[in-house]
Amino acid sequence: MGPLPRTLELFYDVLSPYSWLCFEVLCRYQKIWNIKLQLQPTLIAGIMKDSGNKPPGLLPRKGQYLKSELSLLKQHFQVPLKFPKDFFSVIIEKGSVSAMRFLTAVKMENPEMLEKVSRELWMRVWSRDQDISEPQSILAAAEKAGLSAEQAQGLMEMISTAEVKKKLKEVTEVACKYGAFGLPVTVAHVDGQTHMLFGSDRMELLAYLLGEKWMGPVPPTLNARL
Amino acid sequence: MGPLPRTLELFYDVLSPYSWLCFEVLCRYQKIWNIKLQLQPTLIAGIMKDSGNKPPGLLPRKGQYLKSELSLLKQHFQVPLKFPKDFFSVIIEKGSVSAMRFLTAVKMENPEMLEKVSRELWMRVWSRDQDISEPQSILAAAEKAGLSAEQAQGLMEMISTAEVKKKLKEVTEVACKYGAFGLPVTVAHVDGQTHMLFGSDRMELLAYLLGEKWMGPVPPTLNARL
Numbered sequence: 001m002g003p004l005p006r007t008l009e010l011f012y013d014v015l016s017p018y019s020w021l022c023f024e025v026l027c028r029y030q031k032i033w034n035i036k037l038q039l040q041p042t043l044i045a046g047i048m049k050d051s052g053n054k055p056p057g058l059l060p061r062k063g064q065y066l067k068s069e070l071s072l073l074k075q076h077f078q079v080p081l082k083f084p085k086d087f088f089s090v091i092i093e094k095g096s097v098s099a100m101r102f103l104t105a106v107k108m109e110n111p112e113m114l115e116k117v118s119r120e121l122w123m124r125v126w127s128r129d130q131d132i133s134e135p136q137s138i139l140a141a142a143e144k145a146g147l148s149a150e151q152a153q154g155l156m157e158m159i160s161t162a163e164v165k166k167k168l169k170e171v172t173e174v175a176c177k178y179g180a181f182g183l184p185v186t187v188a189h190v191d192g193q194t195h196m197l198f199g200s201d202r203m204e205l206l207a208y209l210l211g212e213k214w215m216g217p218v219p220p221t222l223n224a225r226l
Numbered sequence: 227m228g229p230l231p232r233t234l235e236l237f238y239d240v241l242s243p244y245s246w247l248c249f250e251v252l253c254r255y256q257k258i259w260n261i262k263l264q265l266q267p268t269l270i271a272g273i274m275k276d277s278g279n280k281p282p283g284l285l286p287r288k289g290q291y292l293k294s295e296l297s298l299l300k301q302h303f304q305v306p307l308k309f310p311k312d313f314f315s316v317i318i319e320k321g322s323v324s325a326m327r328f329l330t331a332v333k334m335e336n337p338e339m340l341e342k343v344s345r346e347l348w349m350r351v352w353s354r355d356q357d358i359s360e361p362q363s364i365l366a367a368a369e370k371a372g373l374s375a376e377q378a379q380g381l382m383e384m385i386s387t388a389e390v391k392k393k394l395k396e397v398t399e400v401a402c403k404y405g406a407f408g409l410p411v412t413v414a415h416v417d418g419q420t421h422m423l424f425g426s427d428r429m430e431l432l433a434y435l436l437g438e439k440w441m442g443p444v445p446p447t448l449n450a451r452l
Binding site: 052053059060062065069073075076179180181195196197198199201204205209214216 | 291299434
């Protein structure tokens with residue numbers, strides 16, 4: 001029997017494109033590295049409020065840079081990112097409370113579906129420029145991910161319960177306690193120590209911490225399989 | 227004869243620890259990749275002012291994170307970073323105008339010494355927690371880098387000239403025109419296109435753009451030589 005896998009917690013929000021990049025990289029490497037990935041749906045608005053930080057896209061020159069950088073990262077990471085036409089309305093105004101509460105309910109009731117439903121929500125908002133704030137939008141993503149209409153409806157009913165609201169709030173508070181001021185945040189538990197890493201661009205540093213091999217955002221063993 | 231080397235411009239300020247990481251990585255890879263590295267001493271305060279951005283260390287939770295992250299990056303990048311005890315006084319209050327004007331003068335008069343003098347200034351402020359704002363501090367770095375006392379004194383006299391002041395201002399404006407809102411900024415000129423990359427964590431993406439191989443922040447061929 002080899003050494004026990006190290007636990008990695010990924011705190012993410014589907015509003016955050018860099019969370020998507022980080023999510024895909026960790027989903028790929030969970031099949032390669034000796035890790036146990038715990039997906040933690042988090043509310044980015046709660047993190048911004050608690051830390052006093054502001055979304056980077058609000059500074060005009062940063063916003064412009066993010067746009068051009070994401071079109072390069074899209075190719076490099078092989079994640080089909082596309083900037084929403086009306087960034088301000090989609091990302092800042094509409095937000096992700098319902099979507100992240102839905103993912104919280106998925107994690108409680110159908111945890112084996114969390115990866116797929118999260119990905120389908122990102123595919124909507126950060127690839128096809130589709131809404132993720134209306135119930136029918138979230139239900140469509142859930143069904144596309146493989147949940148039955150009945151399951152999806154049941155989870156949708158859960159998002160207004162105190163239990164789900166409280167759970168999302170708690171996870172967001174945990175991220176803040178780890179020191180989050182944005183997302184994605186990866187928390188690595190290695191040899192009794194806890195390391196918090198911010199951003200999708202710390203995966204090579206994560207490999208270094210884990211003593212695992214970094215093979216780029218699309219590891220070749222996976223690449224060969226695609 | 228192989229293909230012509232691609233020009234990379236590195237805009238940096240010695241106040242910025244991430245600029246140091248980027249600088250060392252590019253100095254290492256200039257011996258491996260088919261690139262021509264142009265060092266561009268820039269004033270970070272000018273970039274912050276022009277873009278409306280704020281130094282990340284000013285948000286308390288970000289400041290705390292930077293500190294713990296830099297101690298990991300120090301090992302991973304093999305750059306002897308150490309956080310100054312009085313960050314606010316050294317980085318925000320004292321700043322780097324004289325140091326960056328001095329480097330501007332070095333670039334004009336002794337360009338072959340720019341890499342070494344830049345490194346010695348970083349060694350002072352970001353490794354040994356020593357001043358870089360007083361003339362004698364800058365002269366000490368210059369002499370440690372290999373300039374004679376006479377050469378260093380001559381360059382020091384240049385920093386109050388209109389020519390040097392204007393040059394530093396111009397380079398800072400060029401960085402802003404490329405879209406800079408912080409440093410380091412790497413501008414890659416590839417196949418008639420210009421790509422601006424922000425941060426020390428975009429070197430793998432840079433390799434992808436250049437069609438070169440990324441071998442981590444300490445490429446093994448160099449590692450073997452150390």
